[in-house]
Amino acid sequence: MNARHKLQCNGLTFILASTLFFTLFQNALFIVKAWSLIHFDTIDSYLFAATIPVVIFCALNIIFSLLALPMLRKSIMILFLLGSAAANYFIFSYGAVIDANMMQNAFETNAQEATALFTPRMAVWLLVLGIMPALIVCFVHIKATRPWWYMLGLRVANILISFVIILLIAALFYKDYASLIRNNKSIVKMLTPSNFVTGSFQFAKHKYFTSNMPLLRIGEDADKGPVIRGQQKKTVVILVVGETARAENFSLGGYSRETNPRLQKQDVTYFKNASSCGTETAVSVPCMFSNMARKNYDATLASHQEGLMDILAHAGLNLLWRDNDGGCKGACDRIPHQDVTQLQLAADCTDGVCLDNALLYKLDDYINGLTRDGVIVLHQMGSHGPAYYRRSSPEINKFSPTCDSNQIQDCPPQALVNSYDNSILYTDTMLDNTIKLLQQHSERFNTALVYLSDHGESLGENGIYLHGTPYMFAPSQQTHIPFLMWLSPDYTKNYGINRQCLTDSAQHDEISQDNLFHTLLGMMNIQTKEYQSGLDLLQKCRMTR
Template identity: 55%
Template sequence: MLLKNKLQCNDSLFNLLCATLFTLINALFIRRSWQAIAPHSSREFLFAASVPLVLFCAWLAIFSLITLPLLRKPLLAVLIVGCAVANYFTYSYGAVIDTNMMRNVFETDIQESMALITPQLLLWLALAGLLPAALICTLHVSRAARWWYPLCTRLLTVLLSLLVILLVAALFYKDYASLFRNTKGIAKLVTPPNYISALTNYGKERWFNGDRRLIRIGEDAGRGATLAKERKKTVLIVVLGEASRAQNYSLGGYHRETNPELKKQNVIWFDNATSCGTETAVSVPCMFSGMTRAGYDASTARHREGLMDVLAHAGINVLWRDNDGGCKGACDRIPQTNMTLWNLPEWCSKGSCLDDALLYRLDNILDGVQRDTTIVLHLMGSHGPAWYRRYPSRFRRFTPTCDSNQIQECSRQSLINTYDNTILYTDDVVSRVIDTLKARQSQLNGAMIYLSDHGESLGEEGLYLHGTPRMLAPDEQVRIPFLFWLSEDYARQTGTDTRCLRQSARSTAISQDNLFDTVLGMMDVRTRIYRPGLDLLNGCRSVPERLARG
């Protein structure tokens, strides 16, 4: 390679350099493969050595096919920058780049996105993305004297690369099959295929998935006699948490007192509750869709009615108040309020609000109730990485804290302290929701459900935040808080035995699959789509409601 006005190379050398660069970009995949192989014998060392070789040959074959003269530099520059971003989140947070992660990227709001933009990200992007992309663009690829020469060279390169890959496959096929079978998710570390595949799948699911007409469900929904004859109106408030993990709730046995207020409220805590997904964009539409986790389809959920629609079909007043970037489709056809748009000076700043904003004028709403009502309060909760922004200063009880969104620079204990402070604040907010219902017991039959959308990783196994694919996710991202509060009048009117429910809560494994039918049961909605077996209260009613029509 000569230095003239620009760095120069021929076509073959350019492809060799690109293959080498993209092999180095995948150093994390190579390292994880070597860790999984843990070679001891000579065969295992040869197998380990074949991993970067196969990767290099694959890139060489690919680039020999796609790097056409007019397209190669812009194409490679875009791929390199994309790889830099993907690798930053994989290295820093242990994130897995897949379709669900792309759903998070495109369906989050600007405030959540800005919290992830740190000086480290910008520096990483400059050094691992923009700099190598610029170097690629500065290379001058000289033209061959004969037009057919590079064509033949490329064809020969592809054939030789495939020959090497086939030779390795013949020697180590079983070893590779075992590696990918036993080391779950390792294939998703290969970039750029990981984010290209994720973008393609998300785009197909979001915009190119056939018939998008609204699927109506529960149009037969009506009211049962249990609540219809009651003079006092029934109000159920569903408080939907964000990134709260059950492991850090003292109600569930955590060694710190993180639930001092809810402990006073005689709530019913379920010990073993799990989420549908590990990100809001999956869990929220899943739990409100009426589909179970096993049968959940995100594409169908986008154009299918859900829980709030069925309640509305039954004549129940419904409202969604949001402080967490939207309901992800669960409230698209019902009254909704984005509390950040109110820009309440006491709790909001720069487009982000503390969860106190959700309680603003909630008293007025409850005082004006004319018919049975279900309200969802969608908390910002423990949304990371800027946990220190999720609570008022008076809740900074566990110290020292990580007062930065650059969580990699903080000690793990300071991360836990900061996160636990968010749980303390959520405890206070949820307890005040109960107090608001208690203050109106003479005029309303009140009940409340609190559950989180998913959990959160705080550095366990090198993982941070959430979004790990559900089948690979650790308990920290899957186990969620799930609790009930029922007023005495509500329990008496519906025949609910709270002692039975409390006993069931200690022994029953539940999930977000139960929310849909439990809410229908609690609001005495009769419809063919109601499933009594998923209603958590059904077995503890003195005369179990048979809400499904025959």
């Protein structure tokens, strides 16, 4: 007798067994988290805690009963098992919140990022909680033991009983559930399979059902203003978009460790109070290059509307986007762009993963060939985790011991911070090299550099790792970003910038990625109705306005 014939049950038993497994194993993290938030001081609090797994069981029982169509039930259950196992691994290991943005990160990640996240622990987790249960579902034979109408009646009764139990518990403990969820809104995103299923549908809706919308053109009135037209030499600005750098670890902002020794020697202006638009690249990059502020940012609109780079193109500037972070998320789709990992530079790249110095490859030659004003965007790999140790090079590293693993939750906290700080040191070196490159061209061009990170990073504070926490719940480590500017002496003079004014502003003003769009337009003196001078970081420090 083969395994298929040994494993057999009727449809109702299959539903109940699946429901029990999901309650006890796939939602154990939710139950434990919910219990940890309950103040156990009365009999009612213990009874309330006891109802939580019951409510989960009943809710899943209803859902699985409705979805358990004969031709689809096993396929659906296998999908739920594998997806829930993966979701729970990231919740348990990194404190991740599974929502539409996190699913977007999952679907849009590249091979290098996926490889860095895959660990032996993850393999065992997926095997035990996902693959093995899925194989059991594959081999189980679901047979009809009673007439179809009898089994249908049982299923309806099963749904009704579960529904009544939920109503009774709600009647007795409504205030407790309302308080728990209202005060801990992100906890519901720990429930599987609803978290990843809902997130996937929301991502798919945005990705595939709005992608055919016509492109909305903006800033077609863009033109160079009199200041840039009156310059005796062309202007070149390099914008460096960082990855996963948090302000808390920049010595320019007051961090006790010297993580910016080279930038400290350059005449840079560091904005101490800068915040991101999102907590993941897929949100922050499209947002900062759009004309929308974070408070009214619409990802759907941004995906089919022109942005900053398009407006600069309308004004006739020479543009180039170089990427080392898996893509520009739509911000560079209509301008010349280059993936530096495709250059396969032996000095900076290994197995398709490049250090950020690769972004500077032959950039000197490119600038030499410019005959027009230009903007160059360099999109870093930066401090992308969890393999922070791969974001720097031995000759740069000065903090040890390090966490030379992508299983960062197993590393001593200080070793993890050391690896992360070394990656910030590498960014410091790369930015210093970029500034020096611009200085070499100062005779032919007015030059300037702007750097800001897309979002920050959690390094285990409060049990949270990496990034992607929903913005309203995100810790400051994920939203407080480094933002700096370097202006050459000629740029400062020829564009009338009061440096003391800018320094004072950088120390005290609250700024965000909302400012980037208008600041870049202002730096290049682009006149368009899309430009808002109040959001241009340089406007109030221009001596000729």
